[in-house]
Amino acid sequence: MSRVQNAVIGSVRTVVGWLPERWLPGGSPDPLIGRHGEVGRQLGHLDGPLKVTGAARFAAEVPLEQLCHAALVHSPVARGRIATLDTRAAEAAPGVVLVLTHRTMPRLEPVPLISITNMTAVGNSALPILQDPEIRYNGQVVALVLAETPQQADFAASLIDISYDEAPARTRFEAAKPQARTPASILVERNEEAVGDAEAALRQSAFQVDAIYTTPGHNHAAIEPHAVTAAWTGDRLVLHDATQAIAPTAAALAKLFDIRREDVRVLSPFVGGGFGAKGFWDHHVLAVAAARLVRRPVRLVLSREAVFRMVGGRSPTEQRVALAAEAGGRFTALIHTGYSVMPPYGACPEQYTLGSRALYRAQNVRFGQKHLDLDVVPNTYMRAPGEAVGSFALESAVDELAHQMSMDPIELRLRNDPEVHPLSGIPFSQRALAEAYRQGAEAFGWAARNATPRTRREGEWLLGMGCATGSFPYVRMPAGAVRIRLTRDGRASVACSAQDMGMGTATVQSQHAADRLGLPLAAVSFEMGDSDLPPAPMAGGSGQTVSIVAAVAAAATKLTGELLRLAGNASPLAGLRAGEVRLQEGGLVSLADPARRDSFDAILSRAGREDITVTESAAAPLEMFKYAMQSQSANFCDLRVSAVTGEIRITRLLGVFDVGTILNPRTAASQLRGGMIMGLGMALSEEVLFDERSGRIMNAGLADYHIPAHLDIPEIDVRWTGIPDPRSPLGARGIGEIAITGVAAAIANAVFNATGTRLRDLPLTLDKLLEEEGA
Amino acid sequence: MAISINGRDVALPDDPRVSLADLLRDDLHLTGTKIGCNQGGCGACTVLLDGARVLSCLTLAVQAEGRRVTTIEGLAEADQLHPLQAAFIAQDGFQCGYCTPGQICAAEALLRELAEGLPSYVTADITAPAPLSAEEIRERMSGNLCRCGAHPGIVAAILQVAEERAA
Numbered sequence: 001m002s003r004v005q006n007a008v009i010g011s012v013r014t015v016v017g018w019l020p021e022r023w024l025p026g027g028s029p030d031p032l033i034g035r036h037g038e039v040g041r042q043l044g045h046l047d048g049p050l051k052v053t054g055a056a057r058f059a060a061e062v063p064l065e066q067l068c069h070a071a072l073v074h075s076p077v078a079r080g081r082i083a084t085l086d087t088r089a090a091e092a093a094p095g096v097v098l099v100l101t102h103r104t105m106p107r108l109e110p111v112p113l114i115s116i117t118n119m120t121a122v123g124n125s126a127l128p129i130l131q132d133p134e135i136r137y138n139g140q141v142v143a144l145v146l147a148e149t150p151q152q153a154d155f156a157a158s159l160i161d162i163s164y165d166e167a168p169a170r171t172r173f174e175a176a177k178p179q180a181r182t183p184a185s186i187l188v189e190r191n192e193e194a195v196g197d198a199e200a201a202l203r204q205s206a207f208q209v210d211a212i213y214t215t216p217g218h219n220h221a222a223i224e225p226h227a228v229t230a231a232w233t234g235d236r237l238v239l240h241d242a243t244q245a246i247a248p249t250a251a252a253l254a255k256l257f258d259i260r261r262e263d264v265r266v267l268s269p270f271v272g273g274g275f276g277a278k279g280f281w282d283h284h285v286l287a288v289a290a291a292r293l294v295r296r297p298v299r300l301v302l303s304r305e306a307v308f309r310m311v312g313g314r315s316p317t318e319q320r321v322a323l324a325a326e327a328g329g330r331f332t333a334l335i336h337t338g339y340s341v342m343p344p345y346g347a348c349p350e351q352y353t354l355g356s357r358a359l360y361r362a363q364n365v366r367f368g369q370k371h372l373d374l375d376v377v378p379n380t381y382m383r384a385p386g387e388a389v390g391s392f393a394l395e396s397a398v399d400e401l402a403h404q405m406s407m408d409p410i411e412l413r414l415r416n417d418p419e420v421h422p423l424s425g426i427p428f429s430q431r432a433l434a435e436a437y438r439q440g441a442e443a444f445g446w447a448a449r450n451a452t453p454r455t456r457r458e459g460e461w462l463l464g465m466g467c468a469t470g471s472f473p474y475v476r477m478p479a480g481a482v483r484i485r486l487t488r489d490g491r492a493s494v495a496c497s498a499q500d501m502g503m504g505t506a507t508v509q510s511q512h513a514a515d516r517l518g519l520p521l522a523a524v525s526f527e528m529g530d531s532d533l534p535p536a537p538m539a540g541g542s543g544q545t546v547s548i549v550a551a552v553a554a555a556a557t558k559l560t561g562e563l564l565r566l567a568g569n570a571s572p573l574a575g576l577r578a579g580e581v582r583l584q585e586g587g588l589v590s591l592a593d594p595a596r597r598d599s600f601d602a603i604l605s606r607a608g609r610e611d612i613t614v615t616e617s618a619a620a621p622l623e624m625f626k627y628a629m630q631s632q633s634a635n636f637c638d639l640r641v642s643a644v645t646g647e648i649r650i651t652r653l654l655g656v657f658d659v660g661t662i663l664n665p666r667t668a669a670s671q672l673r674g675g676m677i678m679g680l681g682m683a684l685s686e687e688v689l690f691d692e693r694s695g696r697i698m699n700a701g702l703a704d705y706h707i708p709a710h711l712d713i714p715e716i717d718v719r720w721t722g723i724p725d726p727r728s729p730l731g732a733r734g735i736g737e738i739a740i741t742g743v744a745a746a747i748a749n750a751v752f753n754a755t756g757t758r759l760r761d762l763p764l765t766l767d768k769l770l771e772e773e774g775a
Numbered sequence: 776m777a778i779s780i781n782g783r784d785v786a787l788p789d790d791p792r793v794s795l796a797d798l799l800r801d802d803l804h805l806t807g808t809k810i811g812c813n814q815g816g817c818g819a820c821t822v823l824l825d826g827a828r829v830l831s832c833l834t835l836a837v838q839a840e841g842r843r844v845t846t847i848e849g850l851a852e853a854d855q856l857h858p859l860q861a862a863f864i865a866q867d868g869f870q871c872g873y874c875t876p877g878q879i880c881a882a883e884a885l886l887r888e889l890a891e892g893l894p895s896y897v898t899a900d901i902t903a904p905a906p907l908s909a910e911e912i913r914e915r916m917s918g919n920l921c922r923c924g925a926h927p928g929i930v931a932a933i934l935q936v937a938e939e940r941a942a
Contacts, residue, residue, distance in 0.1 A: 044864055051872030052860040052879060054807015054847035061806035150801065151792040223811040223819055223922050224873040272809070272873030273922045304812035502871030502923045670867045674924025702920060703816035709917040711897070711910075713926045 003184045009625075010190075013424070016625040025550065026429075026623030026727035031582070033661065033724045033731040037515035042666045046507045047270075047500075056270045059242040060227035060301045067229070068097050070287060070300040071153035073143040073160050074309050075135045078169035078375050078695030082133035082142065082162055089159040090145055095152030098294050099160070100144040105130035106289055108256055111280065113347035114248075122248035122280040122538070124312060125378045126345040129282045135164060136345075137376050138171075138695040139309030144286050146294060150301075169375040171695035173316065173341070180339060180370035186351045186386075193357065193423055196364030198322070201333035205324030208333070209400045213321060213393035215762045217688030217697075218314035220382050221707050222501075224272020225307050230287045231297035236263045237288060244274045245538035246497040250531035252280055253288060266497075269529035274501035274539065275678070276381040281311050308700035313688055314382040315340040315350040317389050321397040323362075329407055329415040331362035336394060342371040346378030351386030355471045355741070356394045358630050361418040375695060381540065383678055384737035387472050388744075392682075392762060395468035395745030400758065408451070409749070410437050410634075413469060421628035429627040429727035432658045433469065436634040436721055440467070440656040443719065444636040453756035461640040461649075464754025470655070470742025474629035474725070474733040476621035477537030477547040483615040484517070484555045486563075488604040490586045492517050494555075495527035498548055499539040503736060504667035505548075511664060512549055512730065516556045518583035534615055542734030545663065549729040550618035556583060558616045563588055563600070566607040571598045623727045631659040631733045635676075635746040641754045646766030646773075648684060648751060650714045655739060657720040661731035668735055672718040675739025681708040683744035687763050778839045780805070781849025788836050795839055796820045796831035799846060807847035807876045811920070818919035821877040821884075822846050828884035847876035850883060858939065859883060862932035870923035878919045882933045885915045886940065907937050 021027035032039065050056040087099045098104075108131065111123030127136055135142070143160050147153035170176055183191050202208050229240040237259065243249050246266050254261040271278055283300050291298035302310070319338035325331050340350040353367045382388070402409035414434050420427050441447070449465040450456055456463040482496040494513045498505050506526040514521045527533060537547050561578040568574070573581055573588055573596055581588045587599035604612065623629065636654040641647070655676050662668045685706035689698040699705045718739075724731025744762060752758050757772045777784040780803065788798055796813075799805040799822070811819035813832045820832040823845040851857040859879050862868070869875040889911065892904030897914040905911055912933050913926075921929065 044867060045869070047872070048864040048869070049856070049860075051869055051875050052847075052856065052863045053851070054805075054876045056872050057806060058809075058873065061800065061804075063804050149790065149793075150797060151790055155792075221922055222871070222873075223817060223920060224809070224871070225811065270873075271871060273871045275922070301810075304814060304816070502869075504870070666867055670870060670923075670925060670928060673927055674870060677924035677926060678922075701814055701816055702812045703814060707920060707922060708924075708926075709920060710913040710926050710930065711917045713913065713924075716927060 006185050006190045009188050013625045016622050024622045024626055025619045029726040030729055030731060032515055035515065038511035038521050039515050039663050039730060041511065041664065043507055043511060043664050044666060045504050046510065058224055058270050058272055059229060059240045059268065060299060062229050062240045064229065064231055064297040067297045067299055068146045068148060068294065069150040069153045070290060070298055071145045071157040072141050072306055073157050074306065075138060075140045075142050077135055077164045077166050078138040078171055080135045080164045080166040082135065083165045084163045086161040090156040093152065093156040093159055095148040096145060096156045097148065098146040098290060100130065100290055101142065102130045102132055107131065108285065111252060111256060111285065115347065120248050120251035122245050122252045124279050124281055124347060124380050129285045139377055141282055141286065141310060144290055146290055146298060169695050171374055172692045173372060176372040176374055177339060180372050182368065182370050183349065186349050186354060186369055189354055192368040194366045198333040198335045198364040198366040201364040202322050202324045202335065205332045206327050207401060207405050208322065208324035209397050209404065210322040211397060211400065211760055213319045213396060213760045215317045215389040215392060217316045217690060218382055218682060218686050219308060219688055219705050220275040220277035220313060221702065221705060222273030222275055222277055225302045225304055226278065226281065226283055226311060227301040228284055228287045229297060229299045230291040232292050232295065235259050239266045239288065241266050241268045242271045242278050243268045244271065244278045244499050244501060244540060245280060246499055246529065246531050247535035248538055249280055249284065253284065256285065257288060264531065266531040267529060268499060271499060271501040275383045276385065277311055278501065279380060304702060305700040308697050310377055312378045312380040314385065315342060315379040317350060317352050319352055319393040321393045323397045323401050325401060325405065329405065329412050331360055331416045333364045334360060334362035335366045337366065337368045339370050339372055341374050341376065341379055343373050343376060343378050348380045348385065350379065352390030355387040355390050357423050358421055358628065359394065359469060359471055360416045361422045362416065383675065384472055384740045387741045388682060391468065391470055391741045392744040392748065395742055396748050396760060399466065399749040399752065409467060410441060424628065426628045429629045430660065430723055430725040431630065431632065432721045432723050433632045433634065436632065436656040436658045439719060440634040440636050440654055443717065444654045446636065449753065453753050460642050460644050462643050462754040463640050464750040465638050466746045466749030466753055467634065467636045468742040468745035468749055470633035470635055470738055472542060472631050472738035472741055474624065474631065474728060475541035475543035476550060476624060477543050478621055480537045480547045480551045481534035481615055481617040482548065482551040482555050483534045483613060484559055485611055485613040486559065486600055487611040488601050490519060490600050491523045492519055493525045493527060494552060495533045496536040496548060496551065497531050497533045498528035498536040498544060500528065501539065503671055504664065505544065507667060508545060508663045509548055513552055516552055516583065518585055542736040542738065546729045546732055546734060547618065551616065553729060554618050555614050555616035558614045560588065562612055562614055563603055566609065566612065567598050567603045570606060571603065572596045573598050627727050629725065629727060629733065631738045633657045633738055633742055635742040637746040637750040639747065639750045639754060641751060646769040648764060650680060650747065652715045653680065654717045657718065657735065657738060658723065659720060659735050659738060660725035660728060660733035662720050662722060663730065663732055669718050671735055672739040673716045675737065676716055676743050677708050677713055679740040679743025680712065682740065682762060683747040683764055685763050776840045778836065778842065778844055780844045781846060787840055791835065791837050793836045794832055795834040795836045798836040799831060805846050805848050809873055809876060811874065818881060819874050819877040821880045821919060823880055823884055826887060828881050847880060850879065858936045859932065862935045866928045866932040866935060867925065868928040868932040869925050874919060874921045878916065878921065878929055881916060881919045885912065885933065886937055888915065889937065907941065909934055
């Protein structure tokens with residue numbers, strides 16, 4: 001499939017490359033770009049009052065009659081088989097309604113895996129769920145207990161007596177390397193790429209860096225644990241879910257439980273953080289199956305430990321980056337290769353080399369990734385999959401090379417800033433990394449940095465500054481529809497099954513719809529979070545906003561046509577076609593002669609209509625193939641390191657983002673700061689501790705997996721170039737993920753500047769620093 | 776005996792294993808109190824017990840017998856927003872909103888602790904009343920995790936209310 005995919009994608013690029021721009025989405029810039037309206041205004045989250053009063057209801061908070069509560073039992077071994085299983089004590093415990101094991105679980109097909117080509121497929125794991133006595137990873141669910149109360153369920157789960165015949169498991173990263181797989185493609189890109197002879201160029205160049213960078217597993221650690229409340233009425237299912245993928249989840253459940261798609265309703269109006277974790281996992285299937293068996297609503301809330309054990313995180317990586325330059329700074333070789341874990345039953349490669357392919361021009365390059373098969377819960381996408389850890393390796397190496405060459409690291413980067421995509425030769429739609437660095441260096445006071453490490457000191461504290469580039473591709477999902485209902489009083493409701501994990505989806509889409517439909521913000525509402533609405537794509541790839549914007553724009557065009565048709569010959573606009581008018585100030589206005597206008601009220605009144613409703617899908621995202629569309633950022637860090645303890649404290653962070661139009665500066669700044677904070681956690685403290693002997697995660701809790709706390713967080717300044725992308729809807733490119741990229745490298749580079757010690761293994765903890773310095 | 780929850784007397788649960796958090800959420804449907812880890816690691820379940828902050832997931836409901844519990848639903852007067860709730864909106868002190876009620880309850884207790892002059896880990900001089908500063912707030916809020924990264928807004932909101940009260 002991968003090789004076929006490479007051929008298909010290659011053909012699409014070729015064909016789209018030949019097509020004239022005007023035939024493509026993005027061929028002529030979105031007319032709303034640069035127009036001053038609701039888009040671009042500071043607007044707080046519209047759901048703020050619900051969230052600060054506790055009135056926002058999350059998936060585990062829907063009251064239902066006859067509700068029963070589930071508890072899970074997990075395997076403590078990585079491979080083997082259930083030898084003995086005794087559920088009698090659990091079944092006899094007070095309040096128990098059902099004990100579900102592989103003996104009693106209905107037989108179900110595997111869940112179709114999430115894919116680029118099938119937008120309704122959503123599974124993260126192809127492993128069977130309670131279908132047999134086999135154990136395939138440590139933490140796998142082996143039993144579910146339903147009881148009248150959560151306390152009764154938890155207690156009964158502790159009474160299930162299981163013994164295992166253990167089998168050898170593949171749990172060691174290093175040992176798996178000889179059997180590593182080399183996939184043909186990584187997402188939509190060909191995996192292995194080479195131009196020239198990078199190894200030879202590396203050997204022959206005046207300056208070179210060749211190093212291994214390692215990053216541990218990471219956990220999304222959204223504060224809301226995964227939860228579902230499932231209720232069947234006959235063969236109809238309602239699922240209250242915490243999900244980033246409402247419509248795909250509904251489709252997957254319909255297929256799995258063999259019911260009609262329209263008989264499944266997934267509701268997810270609020271999601272307590274996602275970051276990639278809130279996809280489709282075993283708990284969906286378990287809760288829905290259990291609820292059907294007992295004919296009662298079931299609530300399943302994962303324990304925090306279960307979130308670590310049965311929902312995958314970001315894979316650990318071991319990356320080689322080799323970089324060489326001639327004396328003038330031009331890169332002669334760039335090699336980025338490595339290993340990450342991706343079991344064959346998973347679906348989400350950690351694409352850590354993809355960012356490097358777009359970021360620099362080098363005469364000779366080589367890229368390629370290898371997958372390690374381990375017996376673990378399948379890893380999944382986590383905020384900026386690939387780029388978050390890939391940028392740590394690449395941007396550390398660039399800093400190392402700059403130091404070796406005694407060149408300013410910003411200067412070295414800009415000397416290798418490409419004019420066109422370095423591999424494909426396709427032009428960038430918009431790219432202003434140099435401008436981001438110019439703004440950032442000035443705002444941050446980069447000139448005050450002393451390029452010689454370990455030269456600035458205050459008492460026990462060594463001071464340092466570092467910078468690094470971040471990047472993330474533009475993604476618009478190849479699916480998605482919206483419905484617009486316009487009423488005679490000039491109000492519109494826009495609806496689709498969109499998700500909000502805290503980004504402000506409804507807020508920004510309301511702003512957009514107001515501008516697109518020519519209505520004041522107060523006249524627009526945005527409905528979402530419900531699979532009964534027209535299907536939106538999943539929230540991922542930082543692509544939800546532009547995907548929905550494109551669908552709303554398409555629906556608005558359709559609405560314009562329908563209104564013109566209704567307006568008829570009595571209209572001042574009679575004779576005009578859809579392309580000759582626009583939606584403005586509560587009506588249609590002639591583009592050529594703004595005096596010719598007809599209000600929505602007048603049009604609908606003459607037609608004897610109260611309202612008009614249209615549903616439309618966005619055009620295929622061909623702009624992604626015609627142009628190289630990539631966001632970039634310049635990250636700066638100022639920190640201090642204790643010369644006594646090695647403790648690293650960040651003083652300030654600055655990110656300057658070149659991400660196209662910023663739709664709402666308030667929500668955007670908040671989201672960008674949030675991404676940088678997650679990058680700070682990745683740099684300094686976050687690490688899934690994996691016991692390679694047992695295949696078990698040792699720190700499966702928020703007390704032991706250390707995400708940044710308030711006192712860890714310094715002053716954070718975020719800015720943007722604000723240059724619209726002429727090829728994307730509204731000129732926007734998505735901001736959910738880029739802010740985490742480059743942050744860890746900026747911090748590691750600042751640690752080097754402060755101490756003269758180069759750490760290439762995340763997280764950057766004081767023990768590693770002291771050990772390196774002692775060495 | 777009963778527990779006074781947001782001014783209303785509530786009977787103790789029959790099952791002594793029921794935590795205060797579960798009583799609030801499952802029995803009383805006061806779901807503004809969140810559970811993030813059920814292990815005392817995240818602070819999402821923070822409520823006020825006789826005005827002081829506690830982790831309701833680590834507090835058995837029976838421990839609250841005869842005491843006053845205030846949750847996010849009981850913080851404000853009638854339909855008004857509590858000043859902290861208004862400040863969290865004004866300063867973008869949240870994204871997903873899940874840790875928010877716990878942050879706000881912790882902040883209310885924090886303001887009281889500061890007003891009482893209680894020192895913290897970052898207080899330089901513990902013999903004098905702790906000063907009002909962003910760093911004091913950061914330290915005292917560090918038991919309340921946020922994953923969206925709304926920390927700067929949270930600290931700004933609390934500082935805003937603290938300054939309003941001090942004025």
